Amino acid sequence: xxxxxxAFDEAASREAKERRAEDVELEVLVREIIGRVADKWTxxxxxxxxxxxxxxxxxxxxxxxxxxxxxxxxxLRQMEADGLVSRTVFPVVPPRVEYELxxxxxxxxAAFCGVWIWAEQHRETIRQxxxxxxxxxx
Amino acid sequence: xxxxxxAFDEAASREAKERRAEDVELEVLVREIIGRVADKWTxxxxxxxxxxxxxxxxxxxxxxxxxxxxxxxxxLRQMEADGLVSRTVFPVVPPRVEYELxxxxxxxxAAFCGVWIWAEQHRETIRQxxxxxxxxxx
Numbered sequence: 001x002x003x004x005x006x007a008f009d010e011a012a013s014r015e016a017k018e019r020r021a022e023d024v025e026l027e028v029l030v031r032e033i034i035g036r037v038a039d040k041w042t043x044x045x046x047x048x049x050x051x052x053x054x055x056x057x058x059x060x061x062x063x064x065x066x067x068x069x070x071x072x073x074x075x076l077r078q079m080e081a082d083g084l085v086s087r088t089v090f091p092v093v094p095p096r097v098e099y100e101l102x103x104x105x106x107x108x109x110a111a112f113c114g115v116w117i118w119a120e121q122h123r124e125t126i127r128q129x130x131x132x133x134x135x136x137x138x
Numbered sequence: 139x140x141x142x143x144x145a146f147d148e149a150a151s152r153e154a155k156e157r158r159a160e161d162v163e164l165e166v167l168v169r170e171i172i173g174r175v176a177d178k179w180t181x182x183x184x185x186x187x188x189x190x191x192x193x194x195x196x197x198x199x200x201x202x203x204x205x206x207x208x209x210x211x212x213x214l215r216q217m218e219a220d221g222l223v224s225r226t227v228f229p230v231v232p233p234r235v236e237y238e239l240x241x242x243x244x245x246x247x248a249a250f251c252g253v254w255i256w257a258e259q260h261r262e263t264i265r266q267x268x269x270x271x272x273x274x275x276x
């Protein structure tokens with residue numbers, strides 16, 4: 001009887017260990033994804049493409065505002081690699097390249113919507129907190 | 139009659155202009171707040187404090203993992219300035235300093251929760267997108 005229990009325990013413990021290893025792997029991946037998407041330029045690019053639809057690099061830069069060409073290139077490339085943005089090259093001379101959100105990119109936009117609402121709702125509290133903080137720092 | 143309409147139009151146009159100016163001001167502020175909170179280290183600090191409660195600088199660094207002391211100092215200071223984190227100094231020798239989320243910080247954690255869920259739900263799609271992207275890049 002005790003042998004049966006011990007075999008059962010061993011299997012249960014192995015299973016628990018495997019589950020923990022999976023949890024750790026999942027957590028590492030999720031943190032890595034968060035690290036990639038929780039980024040100012042990714043968020044502003046996402047918002048611009050969400051609001052204005054498919055567009056060219058230059059127009060996108062104009063809408064985002066104060067982004068450098070280098071940073072926009074880097075951001076779009078990362079978003080393309082993660083499957084958030086698709087890039088269409090039109091075979092004209094000179095070639096026209098347009099960017100738009102994929103369904104995955106749109107779903108991230110929807111998920112991030114809560115943070116925009118939060119920023120809107122709490123802007124006065126944040127403004128006040130900043131004023132208090134600089135008063136304390138003086 | 140036309141004078142009345144014109145006066146009405148003028149007031150309406152002035153009001154519309156004021157509303158537009160307010161919208162622009164609000165948008166600038168919200169974008170600035172998003173730029174500040176949509177940041178990898180802010181998000182990971184927020185998550186650590188949310189999950190483990192009030193703690194000391196060193197412990198917080200251990201939980202976040204790969205953050206430098208300089209970046210953790212900067213992140214905590216910004217979060218404190220924005221009213222997301224409170225800092226308690228205990229009058230002991232040497233002084234003990236502990237950090238915890240304010241109610242505002244917890245509300246941001248709740249708003250950001252959708253993005254964590256998104257990352258968990260779409261991790262396979264993202265993994266696949268990355269594999270496809272590097273295959274195309276080769």
